[in-house]
Amino acid sequence: MIASVRAAWFADRKRPAVWAVTVTWVAMALAFGVGVPYLVHLALAGDPKQAEDAASLLDAVLPGQLVPTGIALFPLFGGAIVVILGAVVVGNEYRWGTLNLIFTQRPRRAQVLAGHAVALCALTLLLVVLTFAALAVVTTLLALVEGRGLDWPPAGDLAGAVAAAWLICAAHASLGYLLAIAFRSTATAIAVGLVWTLVLENAISGLALVLSPLEVVQKLLLAPSSGALAGALGARSQFEGGTPGVIDSAGAGPPVAVLLAYVVLMFGLGTWLAARRDVG
Amino acid sequence: MTKRYPGGVTAVDGLTLRVPQGSVFGFLGPNGAGKTTTMRMLVGLVRPTSGRIRVLGQPPGTPNKLRRVGALIESPAFYPHLSGLDNLRLAARYAGAPDSAPSRVLAEVGLAERARSAFRTYSLGMKQRLGVAAALLKEPSLLILDEPTNGLDPAGVSEIRELLRSLGRRGRTVLLSSHVLAEVEQVCDRIAVLNRGRLVADGTADELRAALGGGQLLIAADPTDKALACLRDHRGVRAVEAVDGTLRVSTDPALAADLNRTLVEAGIDVRELRTVRHSLEEAFLELTSTTGSSG
């Protein structure tokens, strides 16, 4: 098993697509999380009537707000990116026919697939850590530029935010993983995964506002649960001028349970499916 | 064993096959005959619809046995962004092969020079060589190669042929598929001919020829008509015809001496007696042109 994880990690970390996705994401996170709010702040700063908004925008891009600013990026934007990551890592095995190569070596098929699942979780953790590190660097720079103090959030809060973002990413990655195996393809998995999380789940969430029976369904969906987890950690919801995808939430417990269930179910189902079907 | 793909194609139809240990076994058949499908079943990539398969005494795909089976099935598949060496390292890691294995097999297939270039930059023949190298990684006791000389230059073809022969000499079992007859004929101890998923013939190259009536004897004798009458009644002769004063006798070439004696004893002068063996090519075409009843 360890050998399969190491082999999958070796193959996956050298994929150009993996790094393209990661770098694109970090750039996007900086742009949406810090760049845009800061530019708007600069635009508003001259206007005394908007001073309050300008100040709160500036606060959001300083280290003190690292937790809500960072976690807010993941439910919608990060999730979508990571669905792509999951689909790329496993789908390309089908595209290139390399499952043939690997399955005719020694390990059990389930081990090969589980190796990829673990490697994928490691990649998403790396992606989350990179995101928070980049945000920390840029917000520090802005604090220095603006001559503001560096009041960091407590380390515990920061670790909680990284863990929550990781869980959101792992759940989305597991969706990409399952779809890539189900369709034996990268492109179809990406298309279906994005339509699922961005369109379908959003539509159901929208309907849940008017059709209350759907609220139960909504609580079991991937993107809304991610949004609720971000909301529970203090990110402002879309309705309060926060980030798209974030939802007000009473507690972190239920969304964490749902997301964990996704991770276990999707990785499990994908692995089982790939292990029992014909290859090639 | 039988394999029916979803969609209704019966790729392999009631095939029964024994590959003796330590032999180089040729698997011959036209496109779509089911060679690749059979090999996929042997390594456990595809499950048979019905039937039973034992590879080295165990069901295919058992991790313990896979350690002793090396396979190249259909086109070589590797990670395009990794070098040949890294690809093999990865496979070796999965296979539990020693760290020294990748460079050893790369040298064996003549790819050492380009070992560090990315797989996607390889030519067709280099990709094929890497595929063979990967199959050799585990020093397998059973080697399954699906058209391994596909896309190789003549030098490459003869290198692979030499490699297969030497593996055979070292007591490895090699199962080789091809539609290039000459190749199979030259390296294989035994040959199975497959057509439309069914086994149509199985044996050594000579046995296959014999099964097809072996060949022809060309006999020039005087007087021709008397010789013709005499041969027609001879045991083991299936047909005789006179073409340009020469008799074409369809029979087992092993009967040549026998026929000669008969003719001489009947007072006929035999001026020339020549054997024309069916090439395996003819045998193959004959076997696979028919819809193929099981042999």
Ligand SMILES: Nc1ncnc2c1ncn2[C@@H]1O[C@H](COP(=O)(O)OP(=O)(O)OP(=O)(O)O)[C@@H](O)[C@H]1O
């Ligand atoms: N995955 C698949 N799904 C459906 N049908 C398939 C599949 N793979 C092969 N077939 C069909 O099974 C039959 C046998 O194919 P196979 O690849 O085993 O032939 P082959 O003997 O290897 O031919 P070739 O010499 O062209 O490589 C063909 O009719 C093919 O169309």
Ligand SMILES: [Mg+2]
């Ligand atoms: Mg084939």
